[in-house]
Amino acid sequence: MILSKYIIRERNEATVLKEIVDHEGISRAQIAQKTRLNKASVSSITSTLIENHLIFETGIGDASSVGGRKPILLEFNGEAGLVMALDIGYNYITAILTFLDGKKISSVSYENLFIQKTNILEHIDKIIRQFELDMPETPHGVIGLSLAIHGIVSENKILFTPYYDLDQMDLAHELEERYDYPVLLENEANLTALAEYCFAKEYHSVVAISVHSGIGAGIVIDGKLLTGKNGQAGEIGHSILVPHGKHCPCGNNGCLEQYASNKVLFERYATERKLAFANSHILTEALKHHDEVAEKLVMENMSLMAICVNNVAIMFNPEAIFINSSVYRKNSRLVEELHDKLNSFLLKDIELRTGTFHDLATLYGGVANLAMNFLNIQELHLRHPL
Numbered sequence: 001m002i003l004s005k006y007i008i009r010e011r012n013e014a015t016v017l018k019e020i021v022d023h024e025g026i027s028r029a030q031i032a033q034k035t036r037l038n039k040a041s042v043s044s045i046t047s048t049l050i051e052n053h054l055i056f057e058t059g060i061g062d063a064s065s066v067g068g069r070k071p072i073l074l075e076f077n078g079e080a081g082l083v084m085a086l087d088i089g090y091n092y093i094t095a096i097l098t099f100l101d102g103k104k105i106s107s108v109s110y111e112n113l114f115i116q117k118t119n120i121l122e123h124i125d126k127i128i129r130q131f132e133l134d135m136p137e138t139p140h141g142v143i144g145l146s147l148a149i150h151g152i153v154s155e156n157k158i159l160f161t162p163y164y165d166l167d168q169m170d171l172a173h174e175l176e177e178r179y180d181y182p183v184l185l186e187n188e189a190n191l192t193a194l195a196e197y198c199f200a201k202e203y204h205s206v207v208a209i210s211v212h213s214g215i216g217a218g219i220v221i222d223g224k225l226l227t228g229k230n231g232q233a234g235e236i237g238h239s240i241l242v243p244h245g246k247h248c249p250c251g252n253n254g255c256l257e258q259y260a261s262n263k264v265l266f267e268r269y270a271t272e273r274k275l276a277f278a279n280s281h282i283l284t285e286a287l288k289h290h291d292e293v294a295e296k297l298v299m300e301n302m303s304l305m306a307i308c309v310n311n312v313a314i315m316f317n318p319e320a321i322f323i324n325s326s327v328y329r330k331n332s333r334l335v336e337e338l339h340d341k342l343n344s345f346l347l348k349d350i351e352l353r354t355g356t357f358h359d360l361a362t363l364y365g366g367v368a369n370l371a372m373n374f375l376n377i378q379e380l381h382l383r384h385p386l
């Protein structure tokens with residue numbers, strides 16, 4: 001493959017920038033050592049990055065490590081630009097405005113909405129107008145808008161949404177007509193995984209499993225989201241758990257989410273306890289009071305989730321799997337017990353954790369996605385903003 005000078009320079013620029021983001025204070029000599037670029041190239045690239053306000057010179061480093069004069073250290077400018085990230089539920093929108101590095105500036109949330117293609121642009125516009133009031137001056141201004149979609153997204157288009165009709169419009173295109181920054185659409189479970197990957201230093205590959213009315217997984221391998229041909233990679237709720245089992249709207253029988261979703265868990269608890277409905281709060285209270293029905297149903301759910309986690313872990317070999325479920329989040333011992341149910345020696349090293357962003361993961365995943373895109377760094381790791 002022949003690479004143009006421009007592509008090589010762009011690549012080298014991203015490599016140098018990544019070193020600076022990773023090290024929070026690094027000298028030009030250290031960058032040259034780590035990247036194996038010559039000192040003249042590092043010097044020229046860092047000058048460009050300083051001109052573009054993406055990095056700045058900071059304190060004086062330790063001379064002893066490289067010898068000679070005490071070097072000037074370089075740091076990433078996390079406030080070089082602004083990011084807006086929205087989570088588009090079928091009856092709510094939550095949104096945050098942050099700096100490029102995820103530091104929060106403001107947030108808004110609207111509930112009891114009825115989101116559809118006829119009103120979505122209006123809702124988004126209202127939020128952007130509101131954020132514009134809080135926007136500080138930054139060198140790059142808004143670098144992008146992220147939308148978390150509860151459905152299947154591929155190549156920035158919404159292909160299928162079970163709860164609203166946004167799959168009947170080209171939302172990214174319509175928004176890019178109105179605003180002059182990139183708009184990135186992504187599936188909510190995928191963004192959850194990107195958040196856990198990007199805002200932690202230690203991972204190369206993670207999976208985040210979202211358990212709500214359905215079950216989905218976001219898979220990140222070396223900073224790259226695994227989406228598949230049509231954005232359907234990670235739709236593990238439709239992996240088959242029970243041969244010839246319960247019918248699923250996807251057309252199959254015995255899909256995992258017909259047995260292990262929170263919706264099923266709540267419905268079963270409500271039925272057995274003759275309640276009008278149940279939710280994670282009611283179930284958590286019941287577990288606190290050692291309600292036998294609640295304990296039995298949660299144990300059953302955990303056994304099924306253990307099968308799900310086992311299969312996902314074997315298939316993708318991530319360092320960590322994050323469980324995003326209101327039931328597991330409110331009862332932290334459940335994740336430990338779930339881990340104990342993983343018997344395979346192949347999984348003895350795997351970390352199993354509850355999500356670290358609670359219900360903000362899709363928003364911070366959006367920030368991560370835009371920052372990766374803007375900085376041209378796929379394996380981007382930033383400091384956890386919460």
Ligand SMILES: [Zn+2]
Nearest residue numbers: 238248250255
């Ligand atoms: Zn199914």
